[in-house]
Amino acid sequence: MAAVPTSLEPVQLGTGYNTPLWAKVLKWASLALVVIIAALLIQRLIASGSWLGVTLTAFIATAVLAVYSTRRAVPMKYLLPGLLLLVALQIWPIVYTVATAFTNYGQGHTLSKEEATAQSIAQSVKEVEGSERYRLSIAVPEGSNVATADLVFLLTSPDGTMQVGSSEGLEPLAADGVQATETGKITAAPGYTILNARQANDRSADLEAFAVPVSDAAGIKAVGLSSAFQGAPTLTYDAGADTLTDTATGTVYTPKDAYWTSPDGEALPTGWKENVGTKNFTDLLTNETIRAGFFKIFLWNVAFAALSVISTFLLGMMLALLFNDDKLKGKGIYRSILILPYAIPGFVTALVWASMFNQDFGLINSLSGLNIDWLGNGWWAKVAILLTNLWLGFPYMFLVCTGALQSVPGDVKEAAKIDGASAVRTLRSIIMPLLLVAVGPLLIASFAFNFNNFSLIFLLTKGGPFNASDTTIGETDLLITYAFRLAFESGSPNIGLASAVCIFIFFIVAAMSYSGFRRTKSLEEVN
Structure with a gap:
């Protein structure tokens, strides 16, 4: 028989209670799942260069582990989900709206300056005279998301040589398992998923900005969905002077109103997002x-x-x-x-x-x-x-x-x-x-x-x-x-x-x- 206490002594919360084994397994399995999801998300955020997202994800994962891995902080176990939802659904949208109000974010101004510069250079690529044309199939690595994965070019040269073109450059494509049409267009290749016309059109913006590097001044660009050529950009960027120069015409473009603008006022089509202060409020x-x-x-x-x-x-x-x-x-x-x-x-x-x-x-x-x-x-x-x-x-x-x-x-x-x-x-x-x-x-x-x-x-x-x-x-x-x-x-x-x-x-x-x-x-x- 259990001893009866002879005095009213304070009892520590949680003592005398044995948590069922299944509850312990479920708790630690859930925490492990949180860690795994956070780790995968952090990897993607690092790859995209979103360091703020990396910091927030790591902080949330740490908070979840700190609160739910011990028997302490019982009130916080109930408050934490509500606080996270409050920040995600209320505070963050307000903060983001306020921050956006001080920018020129809109059509033609969605990229950073670096991205806009890179896209302007990519759009200036012209076909090198005398270069050969390739039969093209647009693909992504097998098993990846066709809407977000890095693009890959499956190329067939006029002499029948098959190659794989990625952001890293050109590599030979093994002929084993490769299927192609009579014209040389590849229709199937081991390790790759070939995009159909609709999927490729959905990624037209990525396709326009993508080029397979061949040298420092040349790359392979798509023309349509079935052909590619080797070309070189006519625009070059001078980081010291912060200018873009058209080597074909000699025109020098400088930053003005978040566009690369020539001396006569002609602007390149791709602009960038920048802070404009209180301009939006004063315009109103x-x-x-x-x-x-x-x-x-x-x-x-x-x-x-x-x-x-x-x-x-x-x-x-x-x-x-x-x-x-x-x-x-x-x-x-x-x-x-x-x-x-x-x-x-x-x-x-x-x-x-x-x-x-x-x-x-x-x-x-x-x-x-x-x-x-x-x-x-x-x-x-x-x-x-x-x-x-x-x-x-x-x-x-x-x-x-x-x-x-x-x-x-x-x-x-x-x-x-x-x-x-x-x-x-x-x-x-x-x-x-x-x-x-x-x-x-x-x-x-x-x-x-x-x-x-x-x-x-x-x-x-x-x-x-x-x-x-x-x-x-x-x-x-x-x-x-x-x-x-x-x-x-x-x-x-x-x-x-x-x-x-x-x-x-x-x-x-x-x-x-x-x-x-x-x-x-x-x-x-x-x-």
């Missing part, structure tokens, strides 16, 4: 065209969010008051019907309403006998968006207000009735203050949501209608749809400028939300 505030469009969108953005919140709240509250009457029969059925719009996916509703607003064949014009160009006229497009958002948003407000009304004490309303207060006075002086205590913070959250209601605008009007003279700014654009168009849909996508717009959105919503929460604190006295 000082560039006349951008500034006019930005403030026009901002005013509509605030109006849209405010009107959406007010209209959905008023309709939801009135319906909640109507169906909160104890004398009404079948309230459960009515309430279920009213929340149906909330149960249907928003993107489906937006597409349905877009078809209903069609001027020629839409249900609204057909039933009303009107001939309104709902989506082609700027003002009517705004009305259409507000009506659609009212349909989408009132069920949520109806549910919230219904729950808040049912929590209002009945004796308070009874006391008001005894004191002679009318129904309107009871609603204004008692029910509304108590209702806003619960609903106030949700109204602020709804405002923030509608301020960035990208999906509704994009699916219903795509930000349009647009002015023929300026297709970058639409009549119903929100700041978030404007940022999306700058980043992905404009003639010259500018992700850096779009990131600056997103930072403005963040501070605008934060300021308005802070002001709203400050005001809702006054409602706490109602309780």
Whole structure:
């Protein structure tokens, strides 16, 4: 029989408990798996030169081992997964967006300066006069990922000699197991996976930048997907002077606005990403065209969010008051019907309403006998968006207000009735203050949501209608749809400028939300 302690002595946490063998095996197997995955990831990051990624991966792996390999730090065993997800899904995107806002990142400016220089030199390769042409098959090492692995050229010279061309140079290709067409194009080779036309086209950017080195000044380049030639670049880089020189014409290119630019202003097509300081922010505030469009969108953005919140709240509250009457029969059925719009996916509703607003064949014009160009006229497009958002948003407000009304004490309303207060006075002086205590913070959250209601605008009007003279700014654009168009849909996508717009959105919503929460604190006295 175990001895009974004679005094209340502190017992160390974890003592007297034997962990099952299967749990120990599972724990250490999981930790070993984490180490293996981290090691593989670090190898790839080192190969790509991402030292920040190497540091973060090593730190996370060390933290996991330190926390879960001992019985100490019990709270951290629960907090660590949440902290890692917080950093990965919240903090890192914010940091990356802020960092991007201070760069020129966008079309033509996605590479580093070194990569852009190397690509410009590779693009200048011209066929050496008198050199022979090769039959070409594009391949990757067998077993590797065809979308990311290093490219390999399987070459057949005119005399039938087969060779393998990689970033290291040319090597003979053993004929054993090699299959080729009558023209000499290799269709199968041991140790290599030959890319089909679609796979090769997907890697056209890599293919354009790739060349098999033959000498310091020559390399083998692909021309199409079935032929290659030996060529030499016409551009040479002078690291000391930081210039590119075209040996064929004598033109000297110098860095200007993140492009290699000649004295007469002609720039090479490949630019690079660089820090531009506060240029994106000053463009939004000082560039006349951008500034006019930005403030026009901002005013509509605030109006849209405010009107959406007010209209959905008023309709939801009135319906909640109507169906909160104890004398009404079948309230459960009515309430279920009213929340149906909330149960249907928003993107489906937006597409349905877009078809209903069609001027020629839409249900609204057909039933009303009107001939309104709902989506082609700027003002009517705004009305259409507000009506659609009212349909989408009132069920949520109806549910919230219904729950808040049912929590209002009945004796308070009874006391008001005894004191002679009318129904309107009871609603204004008692029910509304108590209702806003619960609903106030949700109204602020709804405002923030509608301020960035990208999906509704994009699916219903795509930000349009647009002015023929300026297709970058639409009549119903929100700041978030404007940022999306700058980043992905404009003639010259500018992700850096779009990131600056997103930072403005963040501070605008934060300021308005802070002001709203400050005001809702006054409602706490109602309780």
